[in-house]
Amino acid sequence: MAQMWVSMGPQHPMTHGLWRLRVRVDGEIITEADPDMGWLHRSVEKLTELYEYPFNTIFTDRLCYASPLTWSHCYVAAVEDLMGVEVPERARYMRVIVLELQRILSHLMWFAAYGPDLGLFAAAVYGFREREDFMDRIQELTGQRLNYNYLRIGGLKHDFPPGWTDRLLETCDRFLPHLEEYKGMCENNSIFRMRTQGVGILPAKDAMNLGVTGPNLRASGVDYDARVDNPYEAYGELDFPKVVATEGDCYARFVVRLYELEQSVGILRQAIKQMPDKGKYRARAPRNGPKCDRVFDGTGVARVEDSRGEAMFYVIGQGNEYPYRVKIRSPAYTTIGASPVMLVGSRVADIPVILGSIDMCIGETDK
Amino acid sequence: MAGGRKVVAKRRVTTSAASPDPGHLGARHSSKSGVAGSGGDSSPEVLLEELEELLPSVILRSAVRLQKHELRIKVGRDDLVRVCTLLRDNLSLEHCTLITPVDWVTHWSCVYHLFSYSRRPLNLEIIVDLPRAEPWVDSITPLYAGANWHEREAYDLMGIDFRGHPDQRRILNPDWWEGHPLRKDYTWDMEPHKIGGFVPLFEIKGGESGGNTNL
Numbered sequence: 001m002a003q004m005w006v007s008m009g010p011q012h013p014m015t016h017g018l019w020r021l022r023v024r025v026d027g028e029i030i031t032e033a034d035p036d037m038g039w040l041h042r043s044v045e046k047l048t049e050l051y052e053y054p055f056n057t058i059f060t061d062r063l064c065y066a067s068p069l070t071w072s073h074c075y076v077a078a079v080e081d082l083m084g085v086e087v088p089e090r091a092r093y094m095r096v097i098v099l100e101l102q103r104i105l106s107h108l109m110w111f112a113a114y115g116p117d118l119g120l121f122a123a124a125v126y127g128f129r130e131r132e133d134f135m136d137r138i139q140e141l142t143g144q145r146l147n148y149n150y151l152r153i154g155g156l157k158h159d160f161p162p163g164w165t166d167r168l169l170e171t172c173d174r175f176l177p178h179l180e181e182y183k184g185m186c187e188n189n190s191i192f193r194m195r196t197q198g199v200g201i202l203p204a205k206d207a208m209n210l211g212v213t214g215p216n217l218r219a220s221g222v223d224y225d226a227r228v229d230n231p232y233e234a235y236g237e238l239d240f241p242k243v244v245a246t247e248g249d250c251y252a253r254f255v256v257r258l259y260e261l262e263q264s265v266g267i268l269r270q271a272i273k274q275m276p277d278k279g280k281y282r283a284r285a286p287r288n289g290p291k292c293d294r295v296f297d298g299t300g301v302a303r304v305e306d307s308r309g310e311a312m313f314y315v316i317g318q319g320n321e322y323p324y325r326v327k328i329r330s331p332a333y334t335t336i337g338a339s340p341v342m343l344v345g346s347r348v349a350d351i352p353v354i355l356g357s358i359d360m361c362i363g364e365t366d367k
Numbered sequence: 368m369a370g371g372r373k374v375v376a377k378r379r380v381t382t383s384a385a386s387p388d389p390g391h392l393g394a395r396h397s398s399k400s401g402v403a404g405s406g407g408d409s410s411p412e413v414l415l416e417e418l419e420e421l422l423p424s425v426i427l428r429s430a431v432r433l434q435k436h437e438l439r440i441k442v443g444r445d446d447l448v449r450v451c452t453l454l455r456d457n458l459s460l461e462h463c464t465l466i467t468p469v470d471w472v473t474h475w476s477c478v479y480h481l482f483s484y485s486r487r488p489l490n491l492e493i494i495v496d497l498p499r500a501e502p503w504v505d506s507i508t509p510l511y512a513g514a515n516w517h518e519r520e521a522y523d524l525m526g527i528d529f530r531g532h533p534d535q536r537r538i539l540n541p542d543w544w545e546g547h548p549l550r551k552d553y554t555w556d557m558e559p560h561k562i563g564g565f566v567p568l569f570e571i572k573g574g575e576s577g578g579n580t581n582l
Contacts, residue, residue: 038539045524046549081435208461208484211513222484230436230488294471295494296430296439301480303464303490314467314478327467329480337516366539 003031006348010039014352016113017362019336021351028347033340037333040366048326053079053289054153056326061147063328064364066109067307069102071364072151074304075326077232078313079153082289082300090279091155092234096271098141098150099233100264101168104175105134106307107257107264110359111182114254117356118195122185130178133171140164155282165272172265179261186254196251200342200354203248210338213331214309216358219256220248226305238270250357257359291319308332308359330364409489411438414458421453422446439492447495448505451479455510459485463511466518468525470551475502477527503528506535524549 009020018039024032044063048056060075061068073095080087087095108131115123135145141164142148142157150157186192202212207220217224223244227235243259245252292298300315309331318324335358342354411431415438418426428441442450454460460481467478475497483489497504506529508515518529519538526547529535537544546553 038537038541041539043548206512209512211463211511213462224484224487226488294476295428295441301435301437301492303482310464312465312480314465314480316469325467325469327465327478329465333516334513337513 008351009036014117014355015362016356016360017365019362019365021355023343023348023351025348028349030343030346030348030351033343035336035339037336038366040362042367044367045326045328048323050322052287052321053323054285056323057149057151061149062363063330063367064308064361065146066361067102067106068147069098069150070106070304070306070311072149073099074302074306074311074313075315076151076153077302077304078300078315079289079323080285080300081302082298082315082317083153083286085154085283085285087155087233088280088283089234090276091281091283093271093275094156094160094281095151096234096238097165097168097268097275098138098156100267100271101134101138103264103307104261104268105131105138107261108134110257110307111261114356114359117352118192120185120189120192123182126178126182126185130175133174137164137168137171140167152282152285154285155280157282159281165275169269169272172268176262176265179258182258186258193251195350195353196254196357197247197249199250199350200346200357201247201249202338202342206341207248207338210341211334212309212338213334214305214307215243215256215260216253216309216335218243219245219252221246226303226310230303232302232304234271234274235267237274238267240267240270250353253357253359288319288321289315289317289323292316292324306331308361308364309335311364328364328367330367332358332360332362333365336360336365409436409483409486411436411489411491414438414486414489414491415440417458418450418453421457422450425450435490436488437490437492439494441494441496444495444497444504447479447493448507448510450493451481451507451510454481454491459483460489460491461485463507463514463517464490466514466521468521468527468549470525470549472551474499475525475527477504477521479507497527502526503530505530506532508532523547526550 003024003026005022005024007020007022009015010018020036020039022034022036023030044059047059057072057075060072063071108127112124112127112131115121115127138148139145140161142150202220204220204222207217208222221244223242225242228242240263243256243263245256290298298317303310303312311331312329314327315323316325339355339358343351346354411433415429415431425442425446426440427443430439460483462482462484464480464482469476469478477495477497479493481491495504504527506518508518509531516538518532519535521527522529522535523537523540524547536542
């Protein structure tokens with residue numbers, strides 16, 4: 001049978017952003033896939049060279065609309081590594097709390113978007129209902145509902161408001177029963193499982209070689225979580241299990257994210273309990289970064305566990321208040337690059353299911 | 368139904384305590400428990416010794432950052448693929464995290480960040496210097512499939528030529544774009560590029576002084 005190319009996007013409900021997927025189909029079966037990126041390229045790497053170190057959090061906040069805090073945290077962690085800034089202990093715990101809060105928000109956003117991909121519109125309604133509760137908490141904290149601008153080099157913008165952590169714990173208590181509803185809605189739903197089980201399989205060996213990270217890698221059976229294995233901030237002092245599945249299909253990726261919501265609530269509770277009551281929330285940071293000697297010194301690296309995988313910033317200093325080069329490693333970028341492996345051999349109707357399950361964010365991908 | 372849910376949860380999701388040891392990871396270094404810095408295996412100093420033993424006189428400079436479990440080495444352009452092959456096949460650095468091209472005006476650099484899952488959290492930074500006149504380096508996409516898009520991006524934004532890359536096209540900019548925007552000598556004061564066939568819906572009145580933009 002004759003094969004033909006089908007173009008999906010750049011504006012298509014499947015894409016969750018602005019990008020284009022070209023697939024070659026033989027009847028219903030996909031034989032080749034070619035993602036076409038760059039529709040949302042805003043040259044963030046170039047812009048960061050033009051602004052001083054503290055101002056660049058404005059751009060890093062806008063890398064991903066679903067998890068601005070983790071991106072800003074990755075940037076400030078790289079700059080702290082570059083400048084040698086020591087973050088106070090209370091600030092390290094506060095960062096863990098806001099990062100996990102951000103992870104819950106991001107995963108709920110993904111859950112609410114993945115349901116409609118499968119025709120399960122109830123997931124969108126349920127997901128955004130619980131997300132709203134957490135959004136209220138982060139709005140109390142930062143004053144914003146998007147692009148929070150809360151991370152600073154050396155710490156955070158301001159301390160938690162009085163009673164905020166208690167209200168956050170109450171929100172967590174309200175949230176956990178709803179999580180059981182999600183599980184019942186999806187895990188006991190035979191249509192949902194028929195659509196996702198055995199679809200878009202990514203073997204562990206391929207996943208590692210293709211550079212896939214985060215929940216997508218853990219769904220393929222590689223038990224690597226940067227928060228446990230390469231801890232940053234206060235994660236090393238907390239005790240929580242990794243969420244790992246073995247199948248590597250869409251259902252495994254779904255289940256890993258769903259259980260990570262539970263894991264994040266556990267980390268939140270633990271971090272709030274262990275956080276020192278008193279202490280500084282920000283350390284003084286120098287204005288100028290060191291100069292890179294063009295061999296090894298004068299560079300800063302941060303690898304963190306973003307909601308979508310391993311985020312990384314590589315910052316090179318030039319001895320004044322401007323960075324010489326900022327490089328962003330976006331986890332969704334490499335995951336979309338690996339998506340042809342999942343797509344080839346599937347049917348056209350499975351494209352939204354597979355691409356929804358990898359949880360992409362085009363803002364960070366196109367930089 | 369409730370029983371079914373339990374079985375699913377048990378079969379599908381495991382916590383780290385009961386997680387299956389991934390047997391497909393590198394044969395030489397079996398997967399260790401994921402505690403940071405737990406053994407000599409994940410030490411960057413051990414990796415440096417192994418590299419110096421297997422490939423003598425390839426490493427031009429080296430530095431170790433124990434706190435970050437990081438080894439940094441500098442190698443020549445011609446040795447890169449040889450080093451990466453050895454790292455992937457024998458020293459179990461399975462993951463190519465990032466490729467960063469840097470414009471130093473006098474010359475170019477390519478910085479490779481590799482990571483090991485079976486010797487976690489060991490990571491490696493490889494710096495390769497390229498002469499100003501010849502910005503090319505051998506592609507490592509045949510070794511690490513994940514390097515594909517990083518190399519395409521480096522070609523698109525910095526103009527580094529990756530020899531042997533299977534599909535070297537622009538990725539973030541359109542195909543007809545001229546120049547490489549992240550280069551330090553890229554000119555900014557040019558006419559903004561427009562997408563072909565674009566017709567403005569309306570014109571802002573009031574001339575250059577601002578005027579009424581509430582259209």
